[in-house]
Amino acid sequence: GEDVEQSLFLSVREGDSSVINCTYTDSSSTYLYWYKQEPGAGLQLLTYIFSNMDMKQDQRLTVLLNKKDKHLSLRIADTQTGDSAIYFCAESIEGYQKVTFGIGTKLQVIP
Amino acid sequence: DGGITQSPKYLFRKEGQNVTLSCEQNLNHDAMYWYRQDPGQGLRLIYYSQIVNDFQKGDIAEGYSVSREKKESFPLTVTSAQKNPTAFYLCASSTLDTNTEAFFGQGTRLTVV
Numbered sequence: 368g369e370d371v372e373q374s375l376f377l378s379v380r381e382g383d384s385s386v387i388n389c390t391y392t393d394s395s396s397t398y399l400y401w402y403k404q405e406p407g408a409g410l411q412l413l414t415y416i417f418s419n420m421d422m423k424q425d426q427r428l429t430v431l432l433n434k435k436d437k438h439l440s441l442r443i444a445d446t447q448t449g450d451s452a453i454y455f456c457a458e459s460i461e462g463y464q465k466v467t468f469g470i471g472t473k474l475q476v477i478p
Numbered sequence: 479d480g481g482i483t484q485s486p487k488y489l490f491r492k493e494g495q496n497v498t499l500s501c502e503q504n505l506n507h508d509a510m511y512w513y514r515q516d517p518g519q520g521l522r523l524i525y526y527s528q529i530v531n532d533f534q535k536g537d538i539a540e541g542y543s544v545s546r547e548k549k550e551s552f553p554l555t556v557t558s559a560q561k562n563p564t565a566f567y568l569c570a571s572s573t574l575d576t577n578t579e580a581f582f583g584q585g586t587r588l589t590v591v
Contacts, residue, residue, distance in 0.1 A: 397577070402580075
């Protein structure tokens with residue numbers, strides 16, 4: 368079955384890079400996602416990567432996928448206070464109309 | 479503007495009462511979902527629906543019920559059988575494509591006193 372794991376908390380200084388990690392267990396995962404949740408709000412999609420890709424970059428965001436280790440990471444360059452939020456890793460598997468979410472990593476940016 | 483709307487944002491109920499949370503979308507999405515979020519436990523799937531008049535249990539369906547009479551609407555009822563109903567509830571919708579973005583509502587915070 369699907370299982371997505373993340374660490375609970377990350378603290379970084381403003382201007383530094385943040386790296387949020389995620390591991391998943393289902394080797395047939397087709398798409399992997401990063402969602403952002405600001406306090407008291409719903410989740411918003413930040414970026415996604417197809418499982419046949421190793422890396423995807425979008426402005427300050429870089430997603431790295433290591434299929435052998437089933438490891439996904441989200442790097443945020445030049446982290447700003449507005450990046451403080453909970454970040455969820457998620458996976459969807461071809462043939463299943465359901466997305467499985469990780470527990471969420473709370474990112475705290477220190478000014 | 480297209481989107482997904484949950485109401486109300488905050489809800490208080492007495493223990494033992496049933497309560498219904500509203501979720502409406504005008505994105506023409508086939509799939510709709512209800513999640514529960516507790517501190518330190520991430521999102522847990524309660525129910526989901528891929529078509530009108532059909533729905534499936536998620537990981538924590540006990541004590542909850544849903545209906546999908548219209549494509550646009552997927553209300554969640556928290557029944558008195560739910561032992562610990564105080565939580566943040568999130569509704570989402572998506573297409574049925576493999577690569578699909580889930581659009582989330584702003585959530586309803588339910589407090590049972």
